[in-house]
Amino acid sequence: xxxxxxxxxxxxxxxxxxxxxxxxxxxxxxxxxxxxxxxxxxxxxxxxxxxxxxxxxxxxxxxxxxxxxxxxxxxxxxxxxxxxxxxxxxxxxxxxxxxxxxxxxxxxxxxxxxxxxxxxxxxxxxxxxxxxxxxxxxxxxxxxxxxxxxxxxxxxxxxxxxxxxxxxxxxxxxxxxxxxxxxxxxxxxxxxxxxxxxxxxxxxxxxxxxxxxxxxxxxxxxxxxxxxxxxxxxxxxxxxxxxxxxxxxxxxxxxxxxxxxxxxxxxxxxxxxxxxxxxxxxxxxxxxxxxxxxxxxxxxxxxxxxxxxxxxxxxxxxxxxxxxxxxxxxxxxxxxxx
Amino acid sequence: xxxxxxxxxxxxxxxxxxxxxxxxxxxxxxxxxxxxxxxxxxxxxxxxxxxxxxxxxxxxxxxxxxxxxxxxxxxxxxxxxxxxxxxxxxxxxxxxxxxxxxxxxxxxxxxxxxxxxxxxxxxxxxxxxxxxxxxxxxxxxxxxxxxxxxxxxxxxxxxxxxxxxxxxxxxxxxxxxxxxxxxxxxxxxxxxxxxxxxxxxxxxxxxxxxxxxxxxxxxxxxxxxxxxxxxxxxxxxxxxxxxxxxxxxxxxxxxxxxxxxxxxxxxxxxxxxxxxxxxxxxxxxxxxxxxxxxxxxxxxxxxxxxxxxxxxxxxxxxxxxxxxxxxxxxxxxxxxxxxxxxxxxxxxxxxxxxxxxxxxxxxxxxxxxxxxxxxxxxxxxxxxxxxxxxxxxxxxxxxxxxxxxxxxxxxxxxxxxxxxxxxx
Numbered sequence: 001x002x003x004x005x006x007x008x009x010x011x012x013x014x015x016x017x018x019x020x021x022x023x024x025x026x027x028x029x030x031x032x033x034x035x036x037x038x039x040x041x042x043x044x045x046x047x048x049x050x051x052x053x054x055x056x057x058x059x060x061x062x063x064x065x066x067x068x069x070x071x072x073x074x075x076x077x078x079x080x081x082x083x084x085x086x087x088x089x090x091x092x093x094x095x096x097x098x099x100x101x102x103x104x105x106x107x108x109x110x111x112x113x114x115x116x117x118x119x120x121x122x123x124x125x126x127x128x129x130x131x132x133x134x135x136x137x138x139x140x141x142x143x144x145x146x147x148x149x150x151x152x153x154x155x156x157x158x159x160x161x162x163x164x165x166x167x168x169x170x171x172x173x174x175x176x177x178x179x180x181x182x183x184x185x186x187x188x189x190x191x192x193x194x195x196x197x198x199x200x201x202x203x204x205x206x207x208x209x210x211x212x213x214x215x216x217x218x219x220x221x222x223x224x225x226x227x228x229x230x231x232x233x234x235x236x237x238x239x240x241x242x243x244x245x246x247x248x249x250x251x252x253x254x255x256x257x258x259x260x261x262x263x264x265x266x267x268x269x270x271x272x273x274x275x276x277x278x279x280x281x282x283x284x285x286x287x288x289x290x291x292x293x294x295x296x297x298x299x300x301x302x303x304x305x306x307x308x309x310x311x312x313x314x315x316x317x318x319x320x321x322x323x324x325x326x327x328x329x330x331x332x333x334x335x336x337x338x
Numbered sequence: 339x340x341x342x343x344x345x346x347x348x349x350x351x352x353x354x355x356x357x358x359x360x361x362x363x364x365x366x367x368x369x370x371x372x373x374x375x376x377x378x379x380x381x382x383x384x385x386x387x388x389x390x391x392x393x394x395x396x397x398x399x400x401x402x403x404x405x406x407x408x409x410x411x412x413x414x415x416x417x418x419x420x421x422x423x424x425x426x427x428x429x430x431x432x433x434x435x436x437x438x439x440x441x442x443x444x445x446x447x448x449x450x451x452x453x454x455x456x457x458x459x460x461x462x463x464x465x466x467x468x469x470x471x472x473x474x475x476x477x478x479x480x481x482x483x484x485x486x487x488x489x490x491x492x493x494x495x496x497x498x499x500x501x502x503x504x505x506x507x508x509x510x511x512x513x514x515x516x517x518x519x520x521x522x523x524x525x526x527x528x529x530x531x532x533x534x535x536x537x538x539x540x541x542x543x544x545x546x547x548x549x550x551x552x553x554x555x556x557x558x559x560x561x562x563x564x565x566x567x568x569x570x571x572x573x574x575x576x577x578x579x580x581x582x583x584x585x586x587x588x589x590x591x592x593x594x595x596x597x598x599x600x601x602x603x604x605x606x607x608x609x610x611x612x613x614x615x616x617x618x619x620x621x622x623x624x625x626x627x628x629x630x631x632x633x634x635x636x637x638x639x640x641x642x643x644x645x646x647x648x649x650x651x652x653x654x655x656x657x658x659x660x661x662x663x664x665x666x667x668x669x670x671x672x673x674x675x676x677x678x679x680x681x682x683x684x685x686x687x688x689x690x691x692x693x694x695x696x697x698x699x700x701x702x703x704x705x706x707x708x709x710x711x712x713x714x715x716x717x718x719x720x721x722x723x724x725x726x727x728x729x730x731x732x733x734x735x736x737x738x739x740x741x742x743x744x745x746x747x748x749x750x751x752x753x754x755x756x757x758x759x760x761x762x
Contacts, residue, residue: 081606105608113606119598121348123355128348135344136607159355175603 034059034094034183034214035080041088042075042238049075051238052089057231059182062205062215064229064246066222066319069335072238073218074116077187080216082107094183109137112176116187116218118169122161126152126171129160130178137179150174150204166197173204183214190224191335202228220335222319226250232319234326241326250317259288259299260313268308275302341609345617349591350624359587363625367579368636374575374697375568375641385416386531389433389446391423394453399425402454409449411538429520444522445531456515461546463510466503473500568637569645571697573723576633578696580658581716582687583629584622588666589683591618592757593676601759611759619663619750626659650726650735657742658719664749665715671756690716715745 035057042050050072057063065073078084079091082098094110096103120129127143134140147153150170155163163171169189176184186205190198198221205228208215219225225232226246233243242249262285264272269281272288276299279288288299296314303312323329329337353359390409394402401409412418423432429446437444473496476488488496519535521528595601604614630647637643666683673679691697693707694716700708711717722738725731 083602083605105610108606108608113603115599115603115606117599118603119600120603121352121595121600123352124348128351132344132348133603133607136341136604136609138608179607 032059033057033092034061035063035216036092037076037080037089038091039089040076040079040086040091042072042079042084043087048238050079053235053238053240054089055233055240055243057214057216059214060209060212061230062209062217062228064217064219064225064232065235066219066225066232066323067235068220068329068337071235073220073235074187076235077185077216077218081111081113081185109179110181111183111185112179112181114169114172114176114184114186114189116191118172118175120160120168120171120175123159125157125159126163127156129171130174133175134178139180140178141180143178146174146177149207150177151200164197165193166200169193169197169201170204173201177208181213183216184208186215186217188218188220190219190221198224222323226319234319234323236327242322246319249322250319257290257296257317258315259290259296260315261286261288261303261308261310262313264308264310268306271306272302339613339616341613342617342620345604345609345614346620346624349618349621352591353587353621353625363579363583363587363629364632367575367629367633371568371572371575371633371636371641374571375637385419386527386534387419387421387443387445388531389421389423389429389436390449391425391427391429391432391446392449393425393451394449395425404454404457405449408453408538408542411542415534415538417534443525443527444520445525445528446518446520447535448518448520450516450518453515453517457546459510460515463507464543464546466507466510470500470503470507473503568641569643569728570724572633572637572643572645573727574696574720576630576655577658577716577720577723578691578694579629579633580626580655580719581662581690583625584659584662585666585669585683585687586680587622587625588618588663589670589679590676592667592670593674593679596670596674597676605759611754611757614759615667615750615754615757618667619660622663622666623656623659626655630655645727648726650732650739651723653739654719654722654726654735654742657722657739657746661715661719661742661746661749664746664751664753667753667757668749671753671758690714694720696720715742715749718742718745 033056035055037056038054040050040053041048053072053076065076067073075084079086080093080098082093082104086099091098093107096107098104098107121132124132127147130143130146134143147156150173152167152170152174155167160168160171173186173189176186189205190201193201202224205215205217209230215228217225217228229246231244232246232249233240234249235241244252261272264284264286266284269284269286272286273279273281276288279286290296290299300312303310327337353363390412392401392405392409394405396402400406409420413420421436423429423446429448433444433446476496477493477500517535517539519532521531525531592601601614605611634643634647637645665686669683669686670679673682693711694700694714695703695711696716700711700717703711718738718741722735722742725734725738729735
């Protein structure tokens with residue numbers, strides 16, 4: 001039972017005015033919830049692309065929906081954007097029910113979107129493409145300032161077809177911000193970009209959080225979700241298999257930290273394995289999984305006692321570990337499960 | 339409406355920066371207009387190449403009197419580019435050598451030996467035959483109104499004269515004289531040349547017998563203005579290229595923008611599907627006007643076009659652009675792949691261009707082609723433009739405008755239904 005349901009029931013038994021207040025507060029933008037999804041199901045023919053998922057996104061947070069290709073990320077996102085119809089369940093974005101057609105146009109004025117594989121009109125310039133999107137809204141931000149913010153001023157008069165992948169994505173993000181939206185949807189914002197361009201885009205996304213915008217991000221890059229997201233939901237085969245604050249997820253499902261020793265002689269490897277049965281030996285590399293940070297001391301004491309002077313590295317848990325633990329599979333760079 | 343104008347603006351900007359689009363929308367129609375006006379509107383008669391071998395010669399080798407007269411008539415028509423074949427050579431060999439290895443028009447008219455004497459005896463025989471027929475009419479008991487009153491004595495004298503003519507006829511050899519036209523089966527103009535030669539031979543025969551031209555045609559126009567040949571081709575070209583520009587333009591933009599996610603991106607703004615459709619139609623209508631204005635400007639300045647568009651023509655251009663935008667939307671809505679959709683629109687556009695009378699008059703086409711043409715929307719646009727521009731029948735333009743407007747509404751409705759905005 002959600003907090004709002006509890007309050008409504010409480011008010012029903014107590015005070016009518018209280019009920020009106022609670023209902024108004026829940027449905028208004030004053031609510032701290034930007035997105036509320038309950039029991040969402042999306043079926044295409046016989047395929048359940050999204051299978052009974054529920055989650056909430058708070059205003060001002062960066063929320064990442066992480067999962068492999070075909071997991072249901074984009075379908076979920078497009079339902080939130082009212083591009084696709086809901087099969088079952090309820091979806092509210094910024095207080096609007098996306099299934100109600102009368103809300104769609106109002107809602108579109110309040111969010112910005114960077115679609116997957118963003119493209120603009122090849123023969124138009126950066127400024128012209130941005131202007132096309134801006135003119136679709138009743139009000140828009142100052143385009144010169146927006147171009148400056150996205151660091152695109154040198155390319156203002158360049159045609160879209162002449163831009164690099166990173167610059168195209170930045171233009172896409174500029175397009176998502178042109179109406180000064182409360183909510184920004186970014187679908188796979190760094191797919192296909194080189195590492196430098198990815199970091200550039202990350203900086204822009206981090207800037208959105210500082211401006212207080214709510215960001216809904218879908219990605220198959222673990223590091224992207226880890227670096228950017230306040231909260232993460234992992235979606236697999238249409239179901240959310242884990243959801244929570246990023247750090248909490250790492251602590252809870254990441255399998256702890258790992259002590260890594262390299263160039264370890266074989267006889268010492270065997271001794272370490274005897275002492276720490278969970279240790280994994282790969283050639284001359286030994287990996288010891290530890291659940292708590294203080295366990296590192298035990299490992300160091302043991303190694304010192306044995307006179308081992310090899311360099312030692314401690315890694316924190318990653319979303320990759322979380323994903324592996326939950327799904328039993330790795331995610332490739334291309335977003336495929338292996 | 340503001341957003342529809344933005345869509346039209348982006349469409350026109352995008353179009354203006356794609357060289358091939360500008361070429362096929364403006365320059366290609368202009369090139370065709372210039373070619374058509376040069377080929378069909380030059381003012382001169384067509385000139386058919388023909389070899390002539392005159393076998394009817396005098397002792398000195400010169401042409402006989404009658405064959406010389408016939409050749410003079412042939413020349414005076416200014417429709418033939420004549421090459422002579424000497425009488426003592428094999429005509430076929432001579433013609434093949436003259437045409438050469440690259441080929442050419444193989445067409446030989448042979449004037450046979452005895453042409454002169456045959457023509458003269460035939461002419462005398464014909465004249466006597468006409469006189470005999472006239473005398474027989476006079477001898478009839480039944481008198482036609484206006485005929486002279488002939489006494490019985492006069493009739494007897496006429497009967498004696500007629501009997502004497504019978505004897506003369508028996509002595510005259512009045513067999514037909516045969517001209518021979520040898521042609522290649524691949525000669526596409528062969529039938530036309532054959533018809534012209536028959537016409538000349540008939541005139542020649544009539545002249546010999548002394549029959550005057552009792553029926554003479556005077557050409558008058560229902561229009562008050564005088565138009566040149568290019569005036570007649572202009573409406574066809576404008577109609578055809580409004581269609582091709584619009585159908586291919588809408589199809590390629592819709593399919594390419596959809597494939598590249600641009601329509602999806604725009605659908606995530608407050609832009610509605612109706613605004614997108616109206617904007618696309620608006621852009622195509624502007625392009626149709628640009629094409630029409632440029633075609634007329636070049637026509638007026640360079641080609642001596644005299645037709646001036648009136649409000650009916652303006653309305654036809656608008657209705658045509660809307661109609662074919664709707665057809666473009668329908669094609670783009672039904673075929674998702676860019677290349678396939680453009681191929682499909684070409685498959686619709688080009689046959690329609692040739693079957694709707696854009697480049698040649700449908701009167702000369704077989705019945706089944708005219709039936710097919712009557713089912714094609716382009717025919718009504720072209721007919722409407724022709725009626726509006728060069729005909730003295732504004733009613734014709736109004737009827738065609740009504741048909742085109744009706745089709746425009748139908749195509750836009752069906753095209754809108756197939757234009758998807760949101761996914762299911």
